Amino acid sequence: MPIWNERCETMQRADLEQLQLERLQATVNRVYRNVPFYQRRFEELGVKPEEIRSLDDIRRLPFTTKEDMRAAYPYELFAVPLREIVRIHSSSGTTGRATVVGYTRNDLRTWSELVARIISAVGVTDQDVVQITFGYGLFTGGFGLHYGAERVGASVIPVSSGNTERQIQIMRDFRTTALVGTPSYALHIAEVMKERGIDRSSLCLRVGLFGGEPSSEQMRKKLEESLDIMATDNYGLSEVLGPGVAGECECQCGMHINEDHFIAEVIDPQTLEPVPYGQEGELVLTTLTKEGIPVIRYRTRDRTSLNPEPCRCGRTNVRMKKVLSRTDDMLIVRGVNVYPSQIEQVLFEVEGVEPHYQIVLERRAALDEMTILVEVSRELFTGQMSRLVELETKIRSRMHSVIGITPRLKLVEPRSLERSLGKARRVVDNRKI
Ligand code: DLL
Secondary structure (H helix, E strand, O other): OOOOOOOHOOOOOOHHHHHHHHHHHHHHHHHHOOOOOHHHHHHHHHHHHHHOOOOOHHHHHOEEEEHHHHOOOOOOOOOHHHHHHHEEEEEEOOOOOOOOEEEEEEHHHHHHHHHHHHHHOOOOOOOOOOEEEOOOOHHOOOOOHHHHHHOOOOEEEEOOOOOOHHHHHHHHHHOOOEEOOHHHHHHHHHHHHHHHOOHHHHHOOOOEEEEOOOOOOHHHHHHHHHHEEEEEEEEEEEOOOOEEEEEOOOOOEEEEOOOOEEEEEOOOOOOEEEOOOOOEEEEOOOOOOOOOOOOOOOEEEEEOEEOOOOOOOOOOOOEEOOOOOOOOOEEEEEEEEOHHHHHHHHHHHHHOOOEEEEEEEEOOOOOOEEEEEEEEOHHHHOHHHHHHHHHHHHHHHHHHHHOOOOOOOEEEOOOOOOOOOOOOOOOOEEOOO
């Protein structure tokens, strides 16, 4: 299959590393000059931009964490004045505060280019009709894939998320050839089709580009069989870019990282030291070309390993293994990032709720369902039903505004949830990812 940007995707390692070093030096200089946060961090560590002379020197640079991004809310990590920012996206934060990311015109150009690479890596061209089921909005999924698909010249249908019946109708009537979204939603579409007796042969679907949440090889197999497509995985995160960081090619053997725009390290999350190729650890990313909000050594909390072997497709950049777990407790529910601490915060704000709760995750008809079991005070539990209903409504609406999804809620009697002697088991994840 053709490679979108052959020159950049098949570089000799030495040339790539030279380019990475030049771009790293430029980025380090820029953040040191323009972002007080980084200037402070560099000074604390006693490192000067001009001391970054080799790629290994990246280890002298400070890490950036989600907490740093939250503390910088909304614009403190921006490296350019707002007048140069042409787009703002945001991702949910741990305790209310979101992380905000800004893109300059050049950043948007780069973003489309990198997503175009991923899209064309599975053979999508200007002959294709691409249906995007990611949400359009503050989430980077919808817009990110949209611009990349337009860049390759495909006919893009921006359906956005939800309304499965309509998705299927559009897929059939508009002769969609490439489906884009989360793997769990794609599987849900497949299940609804089966329920409605809609035959796969009435569709023109050829490929599925899935990402935004973990999915296993079994899940891929199920998607490929039920939709009769080639299914690929792609990875990204808002703090670093959004989608476009890495994606699989048709060989489906790891996600190629766009290394001319990012330096990827894998570290041991305890010692923070880099681990060798092939060994699992936490992925750490440094942006090399971003203008709006460059990030140095961002700790993604995603677990993966890197494979530097050149791929059969001809690309020479390293591949990251599928991300199946994290080093923190973030959950991804229907594509939305949720931290148990956000849920706890909401519960603790509500009067009548005891500090005991459990989050139960299931997957029904391929859709994630989150149920929160919450103990309520004895007075409430034995009192009027209307007060319980009122409490439930209050918690659900508060949850919706803080985490962006409305969970099912089950108010239970005091002392009915299992008590743990050690760490409370707050999350019971019964989904088979
Ligand atoms: O999910 C960006 C994205 C959109 C990527 C669409 C691919 C497709 P955030 O909402 O900031 O951004 O969530 C980022 O989602 O740290 C991972 O934990 C998880 N994640 C994203 N892609 C994958 C994947 C977008 N392919 C967080 N496999 C990341 C596993 C993924 N986890």
